[in-house]
Amino acid sequence: MNALKLSLIALAASLSMGASALAQDDDADRPQRGAVTREQAIRIAQGYGIVRFEEVEADDGGWEIEGRDRQGRQVEVTINRQGRVTSVERSRDDDDG
Secondary structure (H helix, E strand, O other): OHHHHHHHHHHHHHHHHHHHHHHHHHOOOOOOOOOOOHHHHHHHHHHOOOOEEEEEEEEOOEEEEEEEOOOOOEEEEEEOOOOOEEEEEEOOOOOOO
């Protein structure tokens, strides 16, 4: 009976550790420790003309941000973990064509 209880306890512990790891994987908007925060990245992207945000996604400790400028053109800004802008892409018109 004691061996069965120990086996059940070990199983429960391993399942809870697996759930914890999955919860961490699901938190894609959390940058790596010491990296630029989501709020900082949004302010940086605003400096590049984004006024309407469509997607803010954590990427390798940095951020990929997509949105629109005042004229409705799509703007994509990539920011590394130190807060440096590594790429800016702008559509030529407001219909993305």
